[in-house]
Amino acid sequence: MPARRILSVWFPRLGAERLTRRAGAAGPFAVVAEDGPRQVLSALSAAAEAAGLVPGQPLREAQAMCPDLRSAAQEPAAEAAFLRALARWADRFSPLVACDGAAGLMLDITGCAHLFGGEAALGAAVVDEAAGLGLSARCAIADTPGAAWALARFAGHGAAPGRSGDAIEQEARATRARAARRGPGQGRAAPGARAPLTIAPPGHVHTVLGPLPVAALRLPEGLADDLGRLGLRRIGDLAGQPRAALGRRFGPVLMRRLDQALGAVPEPLSASAPPQPLAARLSLPEPIGLMDDLREGAARLLARLCARLSERGEGARALRFEARGTDGGMQAVDLRLARPMRDADAMLALLATRLERIDAGFGIDMLRLNALQTERIVAEQMRGAGQATARGDALADLLTRLGARVGLDAITRRHPAESRIPGKTALILAAAWSGPAAAPWPRPDHPRPLMLWRPEPVTPQAGGRPCAAFRWRGRRHETAHAIGPERIAPEWWLDDPEWRTGLRDYWQVLTTRGERLWLFQAHGAALSGGWFCHGRFA
Template sequence: MSNRRILSLWFPRLGAERAIRREPHLDRTPFALVREVGNAQVLASLSPRASAAGLSRGQPLRDAHAVCADLVTRTEVAHRDAAFLGALHRWAGKFSPWVAPEPPEALVIDLTGCAHLFGGEAALVAQVETDCADLGLSVRAGIADTLGAAWALARHAGGGAGSHRSGDAIDQEARATRSRAVKRRHWERGGAAPTAPAPTADAASRIATVGQTHGALAPLPVAALRLPAETVEALARLGLRRIGDLSGQPRAALARRFGTGLVHRLDQALGSAPEPVSPAPPTDRFAVRMTLPDPIGLEDDVTAALDRMLPQLCARLERAGRGVRTLRLEAHRTDQSMEWRHVSLARPAHRADRLRPLLQVKAAEIDAGFGIDMLRLEAIRHEPVHARSTVGHLDAGRAVSDRLRAGAGLDDLVGRLGARLGLEAITRVHPAESHVPEKSALILAAAWSEPARSWPRRASRPLVLWRPEPLGGAEALDGSVAPARLRWRGRDLAVVHAAGPERIAPEWWLDDPDWRTGLRDYWRIDTDAGERLWVFFAHGAALSPGWFCHGRFA
């Protein structure tokens, strides 16, 4: 048995209580979060009032409304619950540096060598419950030598293992079996042996003494071993309802009948099989806020507050070697409402002079309402930024030129345009690996792509392309000779100059409907009307004259 001590924290109402923190009035009525499962809606998380009304998790919503007519529901937002669990992950770091999340609503903490700092394990659990009560959260804690035992104590300590009766009526059994059933001891019919202690619901029952894991787990139901529901039901039919009932059974028979998963979970809980705690470091968060003594409503006041907050945020980013990519400005109003704006950059940066102009644009869009009493800046997306050496006055001009040459000026321009139009609206063209004219270039967002270093040398292409339009009046029978006259868009045009042909074949490995006409011979022609067109002869066109116009040169 190892000397580890594991703390398991289970938040059984995490989603509902997170929503109540945002909307406190929901605590005055039965409330639940709803999740889509197939074509039905089921209850995902319940408030204490909803549980007191007789509702349960996984219950269909229509049945829940039949039981509790005044039930209030909201749709479950998984990513918000995950973000809230991440915040609790950071809070749990005060008890131990070895914290691992257990989605969707639990944390695992390795307390080895840390409990004495809080006055012992009982005092530590009391501190956890006090902190969670201040946050408005329900929590169940369990401490044991193994992760599986702590998990079981946090969720099942203080509860029973169910009735010893299987649920079948006695008159369903054979007559001879009925005569012997009365003589059987009740624990042989699936009940608990009289020597098993009755579990208590106090906090002490959820802390297993060092080296006493087996005794702490014995009275708990077999579901505490993290077994599938079908395995728990199969064990219950055999009268094996408590973990203590499994300990005395032949392991080979259990593995043969229920698989090795049951034996493995039992070994993990008792410490015979290793189950390490893999801590995940909490994500870096960079945020600053300013609480104002009096509400403000002028744009100049908001800008003055940003001038105080932004240097602090940039200093934290610079020390961590990070640059903000998306920044969120939150304005909390006196009526408990909040309005936010996002600012995105083409390149990550931690310099205040690059962020301030973008924030100033967004600050002008915020509606102050009855007044703003708190402002908050948070870097919701950040990336590593390589350190750069500073230069003196002699090299300042050269550094500015190098910076502009490197594209920093273009990045600032993209950021300012994106603040008004959206970064998705700022695009650039990149070469593509295709000889087909329509696929020779890619349109990418300028903020998330680098400028093209070079373009492949190809024959001249028109600036404007459209779907091929049939041409009439062309006398040439094939693409080896350019037509002398043609009719395009209702006009008869005479060809004064022609250059070509350029043969382009379709991509045979793709079935492109626009290229089912086969090989094309392209010509660049000048007409007497001043039009410079890009036309081609399709060798596989069966139901057309064969000549088409594909684009126009500038």
Template sequence: MRNRRILSLWFPRLGAERWQRAEPHLREVPFATVATDGNAQTLGAINEIASRHGLFRGQALRDAHALCGELVTRPAYVHREEAFLDALHRWAGKFSPWVASHRPDALVIDLTGCAHLFGGEERICEQVTQDCADLGLSVRTGLADTLGAAWALARFAEADQVPTRNGDAIDQEAPATRSRAGKRRIGPPRGPITGPPENRIAAPGTAWRALSALPVAALRLPAHTEEALIRVGLRRIGDLLDQPRAALTRRFGRHLLDRLDQAIGSAPEPINPAQPPDRFAVRLSFPDPIGLEDDVAEGFSRMLDRLCNTLKSKSKGARVLRMEVYRCDHVMQWQTLTLANALTQPDRILPLLRLKIPEMEAGPGIDMLRLEAVQTEPIQQRTMAGHAEATEQAMRRRDASRNGHRGIEDLIGRLGARLGMEAITRLHPGNSHIPEKTQKTVLAAWTEPASDWVEIDRPRPLLLWRPEPVMAPDRPRLSRQFRWRGREWEALDARGPERIAPEWWLDDPAWRSGPRDYWDVHTTRGDRLWLFYAHGGTLSSGWFCQGLFA
């Protein structure tokens, strides 16, 4: 594309400055993030003070502490840095709609046709630098006709960089050739690059001249290719432009020429912007403030219809909703509603929204409402197949069979709106034969009812507790008289024993007493107890009570 202009933003200290935004005192000390490379710990991003002490990215942590004893470190969280870069991606969208992320620390903006809206290319670079400074970030910019040239200018166009000659170092040459070293050709002149060191701009149509004096590392080459080029004396990009292309391809591979052509504009290199995430939100403004609960509910009802239609078009269901109320006195109140499952039916969501409305104060009046689906989940699309009427009847029968399950979901939603979804739980089967592990407690809102319960031939008590000692003779056969919880008990009938062995692959402190023989004991008091005899292991043997039948 003719007159294409690409702006590259490089944040060389992104990881460190993200921590400095959260902990401002880190700006005043040598600071670096620590990345884990296998079993070794190396420096990730470093701040400017650490750079003055001679520290650099990729340096071993032990060497860094030896060089700078005052160094303060924090762990490098890659996922948080990526999330921070995504936030900067949204900020960069104000300059152009065509923005792409180059992880882990760069953004690329296609400014074609947009620079004049901000007063020109130099002004837009200055505004980028100022915005980043306001955010507490360091940024280097490069602007050129191609992505490769802009990327190279942002990283390698140093202000004090001087061109160096071709070939190896002079101290490695023979004495006979040193006298002629001054006559050797100096690298090609730098192109028309303007702007301060942090904002490097190459004029249109001069990408190759701007790149000529830059090192070959600016071509984004693999490390082994870069080392091979330097070994034969090709240190600058201008040195490659003077070489026969066929010889470069045979020696270094086609990838070298591809990168070179992309940088100077002979080969295309598209920018693929990230697709913005789907946002499901609606708002409703009023010409006059409202304050009645019924009016607010009616407003949310109208917005809910629009929101559900949008969700259905994207095959999504709302799981978490955020209700926002904007008052005339510039106060915003909000409530979060978590649903038992992903829903797109307004008639099922609206009663739950009404439960949250009394918790928000109208104050002097409400002039705007906003409803957003903060968390959504995909829902299965159903396609009508076959005869329309027959299919509709089948759907009705299926919905009728699911009314009971739908009622449970609505009940969970109502209770969750009052008590919180974390307070509503259900039982699921556990993968263990140990009595206290045969079931587990899970959140009802995020799980389906269990259907894989396994029936046990032997009855199980209604209540279970930790084993409590029973005063009885230490023998496998239960005696008629025993003492438990400070009271005397007499057994009328006993069924058993049922042998349960411990899980030998786990060291459970409660089962160190060895295998257990469980008995179902009826007492003269009318209670039905669950007793067991522990045969002894690392702990002594004896009788214990663990449960009570209904």
């Protein structure tokens, strides 16, 4: 049985090159991520690295060093989708491909290298094809995933096999000295300029990993610094240390990562199967342009799509209907559904209202229907609740129709929430993505007004608690009867600007005019003794 061989592919500039590879921009470019209150550089283009910028650098500092730097906000979801697309691209090199972190791939090339002329030719093909896609790639081949990962990311740091730690340290000091002489405004060699392919001979994992820094073991944040303070800066430094002492001092993570990299503990690759796209396509022998023809084409596509959804036990929540014209142009309409559906007739009735947006022009020769988002439909046993279920489906269909005009997120429903703060006893949720409230609305300990507004100042004109007479909204009111007080304290764990007045004593005040108002007296440091009107009872 051939020895296991793993190819690690690292895209050090993935976030930046995903955005610049099509545009072909030559200037410095960076992707910016949020790090608490700061904005830091997440990924850089080759020009930005040549200008002396490094990942993790604050954006303001980078702009001071490189005034012509262009930047864009990081999109983790888009980058993850792009990496999954690269995993499908890498299927041509190995049947087992797994995504590795946020910017890497791991390929099991055991028994595959000879199909490409050897490991060197295979690695070179990966680097060359990635360059053709506008991506910088660094590859490494080793016996274990941990060793391949380490070599792909750290082999260019002067850690070639057979070199001593003193030589590596001397070269590092010389590199820092040259960078200091150049100054911050001068360029430096970009990391991508190092050798893009490193191959560790079979059975030489210990030799190639020894000179690498301990950070190459994929350790948790801060653990490499703790090891460095004890003088354990290279993986080879750990080989001569007692395993029991290292395990007690640094925990099991260090020993597991070391054993995985050296091959003492197996580390399988988990390659997730690519999701099967849920789509149906209809190529037309003759161009069409009538609305009835579009509707008939949509009906055929929906029937095929719903059959596939039924096989998977799923329903569609978002659809896209595409029409390609004879002139090569493409038009699309989207439909978001308030419930997962796989009823072709019901979906057609909802989709037909949007087909009028498609301009047939000189004719349409291809139709395509994509299920952009699906959800699992759980079968429920009917026990005399068929009418209630039908009403729920009809309501969801009504939400879909209204959402097609104003947007599904604009249609909301209220759910009960546990809070004594007026105005916070309900959660406002999107109706399409939340069900009706399962629990009944809790009854408050004290009556609550029918109408609430922002607290309005009240001017007392007589003594007593509550004020026997007061002026509000330009009119004088006299108190006939009052019930209270009800003390409500602010939620101290939240900084609510509306409740910076502190404690409130609420009163139900019946005036001589017959109005039943909800007044409160604030006891905050800034508004001690102040009176306000917060609402009116029915």
